[in-house]
Amino acid sequence: MKRTDGAALAAIFAVLGAGAVVAQTDPIAARMALMKGNNDNATVVVQMVKGQAAFDAGKVDAAFAQWAETAQKLPGLFPDNSKTGQKTRAAPKIWMTKADFDAKAAEFAKVVAGNRDKAKASLVGLRAAVPVVADACDNCHKDYRLAKQ
Amino acid sequence: MFRKLVIVAALAAAVVAPAFWYLTIPATIPANAFTSHTGDLANGRTMFLIGGCSSCHAVPEQKDATLLGGGLALHSPFGVFYVPNISSDDKDGIGGWSEAQFVTAMVKGTSPGGEHLYPALPYTSYQRIRIDDLRDLFAYLKTLPAISGKVREHDLPFPFNIRRTLGIWKLLFLDGKAFTPDAAQSAQWNRGAYLVNGPGHCAECHSPRNLLGAIVASRRFTGGQSPTGQGGVPNITQGKLHDWKVEDFVETLETGMTPDSDRVGGPMVEVVANTKQLSAADREAIAVYLKSLPAPK
Numbered sequence: 443m444k445r446t447d448g449a450a451l452a453a454i455f456a457v458l459g460a461g462a463v464v465a466q467t468d469p470i471a472a473r474m475a476l477m478k479g480n481n482d483n484a485t486v487v488v489q490m491v492k493g494q495a496a497f498d499a500g501k502v503d504a505a506f507a508q509w510a511e512t513a514q515k516l517p518g519l520f521p522d523n524s525k526t527g528q529k530t531r532a533a534p535k536i537w538m539t540k541a542d543f544d545a546k547a548a549e550f551a552k553v554v555a556g557n558r559d560k561a562k563a564s565l566v567g568l569r570a571a572v573p574v575v576a577d578a579c580d581n582c583h584k585d586y587r588l589a590k591q
Numbered sequence: 592m593f594r595k596l597v598i599v600a601a602l603a604a605a606v607v608a609p610a611f612w613y614l615t616i617p618a619t620i621p622a623n624a625f626t627s628h629t630g631d632l633a634n635g636r637t638m639f640l641i642g643g644c645s646s647c648h649a650v651p652e653q654k655d656a657t658l659l660g661g662g663l664a665l666h667s668p669f670g671v672f673y674v675p676n677i678s679s680d681d682k683d684g685i686g687g688w689s690e691a692q693f694v695t696a697m698v699k700g701t702s703p704g705g706e707h708l709y710p711a712l713p714y715t716s717y718q719r720i721r722i723d724d725l726r727d728l729f730a731y732l733k734t735l736p737a738i739s740g741k742v743r744e745h746d747l748p749f750p751f752n753i754r755r756t757l758g759i760w761k762l763l764f765l766d767g768k769a770f771t772p773d774a775a776q777s778a779q780w781n782r783g784a785y786l787v788n789g790p791g792h793c794a795e796c797h798s799p800r801n802l803l804g805a806i807v808a809s810r811r812f813t814g815g816q817s818p819t820g821q822g823g824v825p826n827i828t829q830g831k832l833h834d835w836k837v838e839d840f841v842e843t844l845e846t847g848m849t850p851d852s853d854r855v856g857g858p859m860v861e862v863v864a865n866t867k868q869l870s871a872a873d874r875e876a877i878a879v880y881l882k883s884l885p886a887p888k
Contacts, residue, residue, distance in 0.1 A: 485852035531856065533821045573846075576854070580847060584860035588822030590853070 513551035615758020630730025660738035666820030670747030716792035783880025830886030840878035
């Protein structure tokens, strides 16, 4: 029995390892994973704002940490060979005005950093911070993200 | 043989040209068609928001939606349209227009100079707006800042640069009908239907278009091409959004967050920036109507 567990664990690590390699070499998958994380964290936070979940400073902080990570990594995940594929919703405009795209990512980073303490301090603070962060998301999405089909 | 050709050509010139001329005369609404009206600015602002005027007419690359100096480039299969200045400026905007000229532009697609406007201005939808709502909108627009400067001419290849040909397009696709409520439906549903099909002009992006650039009526709301020229616009009928509840439509219009916790993208971001400022009752009315859109056959 123990041997089987070991084999299963080894198999899991092999899969995880392969996933990590893919993430490093596949920018589309990497940015999709970041966006998926943003989305999952937004769900958690919005549930608190709506009173569907209890306020949890730790989860709020984790959400802001992950959004900060996105802002920092995102500009480096759009090499020229990643314009299409895997149902990416990245707009071609990203590569046409990359400097503006990067500036908007930096702006997002600033908004996330500037609202983090307030958001994790209290539900009132979180309520004030969420629309500001959402605006920063949209500020980039309106030019650089295609609609879902 | 040559004589025959000459006769045919003469006939064509004598019959077809005047017929074309007559059929393509830009329609106008005379000033004396209006009785006196006191502009309701709050209602005018509602029309401004649901109409999404600023999404196209606001000066690009800045955040104030009330600066309607124009200049945005709209990429279409027919060429590039440059959105005009509709600020309250007397010379370069619409500050010098009469109420009748404004209503004529919105309903008939005819400029104060008596020329056809291109249907990039979605008058196929705006013709359904009630006249009093248009007058309120005009009163509201006049309260916004004046911005000087004319926008450059559209960049359209022949024959699309001949405005007179739009007269034929209008004969085919501008039916001239006002919004008629459906007596079998609730007042709320009818309010939603009015906002969506009139000022909201949702179908203008959310529908496929034919070779002449008109909406394919049988495929209304089943998705189209983005006016930015990049990407598509989703199907919003129940053929696609059958899992969405009325509350989900409301939430999307209020916060930009879709039921899967995702956010809207592309030009819909600016639509939501407007719909979030509407009254809750209007958002609910829109949601109730959208939830009733059948899947295409």
